[in-house]
Amino acid sequence: MATLAVVALAAGSTAGTSSAKEAPRPPSGKAAQSSQPSQPREATSPFTGLPAEPAPVLAVKIDNHKDARPHTALEDADITIVEKVEGGLSRLLGIYSSKFPESLGPVRSARAYNVEQLRMFDRPALSYSGARAGVEDLIEKSPLHARSHDKYPEPYFRGGDNEAPHNLYVHPDQLLDTAPEASKSADIGFRFADAAPEGGEPTAERSVDYGSAETGFEWSEKEDRWLASFDGAPATSTGGARLGGRTVIVQKVAMPPDDAGTPYEETVGKGKATVLRDGKAYETTWERPTAESGTTFTLPNGEPMPFDRGNVWLVYEEA
Structure with a gap:
């Protein structure tokens, strides 16, 4: 990646578009006049920093x-x-907005912490297979647009080579048709820049072990991204593509057990996080004051940590 003398941060606004820098004002205080037509700024995703409409x-x-x-x-x-x-296993939560595939999955059940966790996206649609009674009630009473397979079966289907319960898939477009008021992409605290900040520790790989499941990342200079693995094996899609991201966040959070013994990821508060980009690890502090707030990642010098543009992976690690 090219190294720039100045790191320009790109932040997603509530409309999913980077804000324009204000032009200098003339001494009279009136806006400067220009004979050149103004050029529209390209909309960028607040989730990836890449071009995308809200x-x-x-x-x-x-x-x-x-x-x-x-x-x-x-x-x-x-x-x-x-x-x-x-049981020390892992589950994934995919956030889709820039692109909606024809189908995706397999889809599984939600947990209680997902309600608080997802409020940083305001009122997104949530696709899940179902949940135990107490959690289902919590989700249904939340501001989220809950669309479980149990109550909205039409967008879902069984397919693929896996056996139940590992073979439930969803058509995103059909599900979103049932949630027309779902929130659009908006700023959640991520900041992006083409160049990495100074410093950082050269890092070839990083993993997080939950006991019965391990998630790993290996830096690929050739592909200019972090390649993901699950339980020591390369993580791939059904189409054969290797999974991974330009930026990986390992966010340390408290995980006290809830009343069912499920770890409850506490994503509101403040703590430490390691951000991986461009083959280096950067130590940061994460902060999210309220459930409705986004999450910021700050370097020791007080500057926002700029992510690389592209897919972001976020792994919770027990603090």
């Missing part, structure tokens, strides 16, 4: 059991979140 946000709970792999269209997610569930 679009509905769809969150999908994705199975990550070994019998559920390979995943379908996980490579199309703007953000892939890895979460710890009971």
Whole structure:
């Protein structure tokens, strides 16, 4: 990647578009006149920093059991979140907005912490297979547009080579048709720049182990991205594509057990996070004051940590 003398940060606004820099004002205080026609700024995704128009946000709970792999269209997610569930296993949460594939999955059940976690996207649509009674009630009473297979079966189907329950898939467009008021992509605190900041620790690989599931990332200079693996095996899609992202966040959070023994990822608050980009690891501080707030990642010098433009992977690690 090219190294720039000045890092220009690109932030997604509530409309999903980077804000324009204000032009200098003349001494009279009147706006400067120009004979040149103004050029429209290209809309960018606040989730990836890449060109994209504001679009509905769809969150999908994705199975990550070994019998559920390979995943379908996980490579199309703007953000892939890895979460710890009971038994030391992992589950995924895909955030889709820039691109909606024809189908994706396999889809599995939601957890209680997803309600608070997803409020940073305002009121997204949530695709999931179902949930235990107490969690289902919590989700239904939340501002999220809950669209479970149990209550909205039409967008879902059984398919692929996996056996139930690892073979439930969803048609995103059909599901979003049932949630026309779902929030559109908006600023969640991520900042992007073409050049990495100074410093950082050269890093070839990083992994997070939940006990019964391990998620790893290996830096590929050739592909200019971090290649993902699950339980030591390369993570791939049903189409054969290797999964991975330009930026990987390992966010340390508290994980106290809920009343069912499921780790409850506490994503509101403040803590440490390691951000991987361009073959280096940067130590940062994450902060999210309220459930409705976005999450910021700040370098030790007080500057925002700029992510590389492209798919982002976020892995929760127990603090």
